[in-house]
Amino acid sequence: MTAVSGAALLTAGDLRKSYGPTRALAGADFSIAAGEVVAVMGPSGSGKSTLLHCLAGIVPPDGGRVTYRGRDLFALSDAERSALRREEFGFVFQFGQLVPELTCLENVALPLRLAGLPRRRAEARAEELLARLEVEDLADQRPGQVSGGQGQRVAVARALVNDPRVVFADEPTGALDSLNGERVMGLLVAAARESGTAVVLVTHETRVAAYSDREVVVRDGRARDLAGAV
Numbered sequence: 001m002t003a004v005s006g007a008a009l010l011t012a013g014d015l016r017k018s019y020g021p022t023r024a025l026a027g028a029d030f031s032i033a034a035g036e037v038v039a040v041m042g043p044s045g046s047g048k049s050t051l052l053h054c055l056a057g058i059v060p061p062d063g064g065r066v067t068y069r070g071r072d073l074f075a076l077s078d079a080e081r082s083a084l085r086r087e088e089f090g091f092v093f094q095f096g097q098l099v100p101e102l103t104c105l106e107n108v109a110l111p112l113r114l115a116g117l118p119r120r121r122a123e124a125r126a127e128e129l130l131a132r133l134e135v136e137d138l139a140d141q142r143p144g145q146v147s148g149g150q151g152q153r154v155a156v157a158r159a160l161v162n163d164p165r166v167v168f169a170d171e172p173t174g175a176l177d178s179l180n181g182e183r184v185m186g187l188l189v190a191a192a193r194e195s196g197t198a199v200v201l202v203t204h205e206t207r208v209a210a211y212s213d214r215e216v217v218v219r220d221g222r223a224r225d226l227a228g229a230v
């Protein structure tokens with residue numbers, strides 16, 4: 001149903017995925033353009049996270065195709081797909097998943113260190129991102145010493161540090177109160193817009209979805225564009 005527009009950065013067509021007898025995706029289509037923020041909504045168990053994991057190249061679908069910048073994501077080798085995820089995608093999950101032994105600065109610098117950047121350059125860039133997310137004074141703290149909202153802002157900084165083309169956020173504010181949730185969303189969307197990053201945002205909260213350009217509703221493993229393409 002979803003036509004693949006020429007401007008699309010990432011598209012999925014007729015995605016199918018089952019876990020044993022459970023059908024998580026039953027022919028889902030999806031498309032996102034560069035710089036676009038799309039909220040993926042829908043009831044619990046409808047297939048939102050599975051869709052996000054397929055789009056991000058983490059979970060292979062049983063059928064259908066994910067195309068990223070003209071390339072079939074699952075036709076790449078595992079090594080190529082991992083490299084692409086590391087270099088071009090960023091991830092934020094419900095519970096920041098920061099490394100507890102590292103400081104906030106080291107956590108944000110980690111993707112750059114893994115990509116081979118020298119420590120000084122990686123940490124200088126990480127400092128910029130911490131400042132953009134308004135948590136620069138937490139640089140030397142460890143994740144266990146900061147609040148949930150602060151930790152999520154550090155996680156957003158880490159997701160953006162490698163200047164990804166797409167950020168995948170799965171319920172990034174799900175563990176926060178609404179004030180902190182809005183703060184994190186506002187900062188995530190502002191930072192993404194500034195750098196032209198596309199954001200795939202899974203959420204069940206309409207207040208969070210209000211930050212998006214477009215909403216897609218997943219129901220029974222199928223995705224439907226709420227308002228048509230922008």
Ligand SMILES: Nc1ncnc2c1ncn2[C@@H]1O[C@H](COP(=O)(O)OP(=O)(O)OP(=O)(O)O)[C@@H](O)[C@H]1O
Nearest residue numbers: 019022023024042043044045046047048049050051
């Ligand atoms: N690894 C897995 N093993 C078995 N079943 C799974 C697995 N992952 C998802 N499922 C099932 O697939 C269906 C879709 O799950 P998914 O997590 O994609 O939904 P969701 O819309 O993100 O749900 P929620 O909003 O509750 O997080 C559900 O019935 C779920 O139980």
